[in-house]
Amino acid sequence: MRIARSIYALLVITLLIQGCAFSRGTLGDDIKSDTVAALQKGITTKDEVLRLLGAPDRLLPLNGRDVFQYYRYDAKAGSLLLIILNFSRLSVKSDDLFVILNRDGIVEDVIASKRTDALAFRFWPFGE
């Protein structure tokens, strides 16, 4: 009886996940929180930033300062393919890190946010 129930449950689960598709794409390296935490304002130098994070994805001149921009994009797509009725949803979020260096090459400010942690696979395209 127990085995029969397990088989039925497996059958139901197998039927329910039929026609589902999961896709994922990423661009750039993961920006680790502990690496960002290691950047100290007024102390960390440009060389140390480069050693910790590598070359920036973008170098911006800003108000007489240099800004190193690092980014990472993460995309998750979920599709429910019911042959005659298909639902798909693609969500893309980015992690961004800006390291602002003063004229002496010392870190003046660090602006960072990690949005990809909250990124989930979603199928339902309606609502928020």
Add this chain to the structure above:
Amino acid sequence: MTQVIRRIAPIVLGVLICLSSLGCNVIRVSLNTSLAPEDVAFIVPGKTTLSEVVANLGAPDSIVDSDSGVVATYRFLDLKYSRINFGWLAKPWTPVDPDLIFSRTGLGVDAFEVLCDGQWVVRQKEFLRHLIRPPFYPYPFQRSGRSAPDELLLGTGPGRPAIMASHESRNDRSRSVADE
């Protein structure tokens, strides 16, 4: 007769619902979290700093230099696409694979820009354009006025699209609320 209709009605209704969803695709693409005027109402030009903006909204997508300061930009996108292939209705009865497709894409792209001075204090804030959330509506022959309220398209002043005026007034309202 009434009993027959009562029995048939649910079947007809079921068939109609199934037929209406034949060959239907609904797709949505979102980039970052969409920002609404109420999300940025806390920003008070002349008082709020970029650090406070970042603390509330996260890091911007880009920071660029300008003559009058620094511009931080938050970009977001909410694309909605829907498609119905009415050719599916004829598939069981025809040897060919017919297509009669209605589809529509609403590309809701917007950006929020914050202009800061040399001391990182916000001087101005504005949305790049008014994001009108596009509905899932595959009929392509409808005027875009369906998704854009008329008052935004008609204009309210000489040489000034209402879409801008509406946005400014909304931001003014946000500012006054923040000031209070």
